[in-house]
Amino acid sequence: MPPMTRPAADVGVHDLPALLALVGDDEELMVEIIELFLREYPRLMGGIRDAVTAGDVRALQFSAHAMKGSVGNMAAPRAYKAAMDLETYARADQLRPARDAAKSLEHELSLLHDALASLVARRTG
C-alpha cells in the first residue's frame, strides 16, 4: 500500500521520505514536482472557494477530489485528510461542515506551502 493512502492525523505537514519514494528518490524531480504543485494548488483552491460560495456541492466534490489527489502527491497527510473530509462532506451534501473543512484545508495548505517552499530553497540554494 502506498505510504499516503491512509495518512495518520498526527503525522507532520509533509513526509519527506514518502515524497522521495513517490519520485523514485530523484531529488531533482522532487523539486520540479513541488514547484508544479505550488503553481497548481492555488487554482484548485480557487475552484473550491467558488464552489463553496455558489453552494454547488457537485462542483465542490469534484474540486476537493482533485485537491486530494494533488496534495497526496506531496506526501502531506494533514492537507490530504482535510481535502478528504471536504470531499466526504460535499458528497454527503453537507454544505455547512464543508465550509469549515474548506477553511481547515486552506490553513493546512498554507502550512504545506511554507514547508515545501522552504524545502525547495534548501535543495536549490
Add this chain to the structure above:
Amino acid sequence: MRIVLADDSDVTRRILSAALARFGHEVIAVADGEQAWAAYEQHRPPMMILDWQMPGLDGLDVTRRIRGAPEGADVFVLMVTGRDAASHLTDALAAGVDDYLSKPATAEHLAARVRIAEVRIEQTSARRRAEEALAKAQWLAGIGHTALALQHEINNPLMALLTHAQLLSEDAEATPDVRAGVTTIMAQARRIADVVRRLKELKEPQAVEYLGTSRMLDLGARRS
C-alpha cells in the same frame, strides 16, 4: 512500450511520466479525456493509463470509447485514481478497465502494474497470432477439400466431353463449321481441365482482388 497517460494534474502527470520513462517506456502525456481519446486514435498504443476524474470526458468515458473501437478490446487500460471504494472498482471493471491503482502511486507500484500489463498484452498478442494461424489453416484445408471435389466432379464428365468431341472432329462427313465448333469445345474443355490441375497443385494459395469489391483465389491463370 508506447503508453498514453491522461491526468489533469500537472504534478501527477509529471510523476507518472518520469517513472514510466525510467522503466524505458515511450510516454504520451495528456491533460484530459478528450486529448486521451485523440491520442489513442492517433497512436493506437497497447496501454492507456487514465485518471478517473477529469474535466469533460472522464477515464471511464474514454475506456468505454476504446472498448467500442476496432481492436480496442486488446488495449490494456490501467485506471489511476483516488476513488478506491469497492463500488468504484466495480464501476471501473464494468466500463472495461483492466487494472486499478490507487493514488498516490509510487514508482514501484506503477512498475508492478505495467509489468502485469506487459504480460497480458503479450498473451493477447500470442492468442491473436494463434487465431490467425488457425484461420489460415482452415482456409487452406477448405481449398484442399474443394480441389479434391472439383477433381472428382469435373474431370470425369470433362473426359467424356473431350472423347466425344475428339470423335466428332475425326468424322469425315463433318462440315467446316462443325469442325470449328468442335475445336472450340475441345480448347475450352482443356482449359477447364488445366484450371482443375492448377487448383490441385497449388502450393501457397493467395487471395487477390476481384472486381474491386471481392477477393478470389489466385490460380495464376492467363485469362483470355
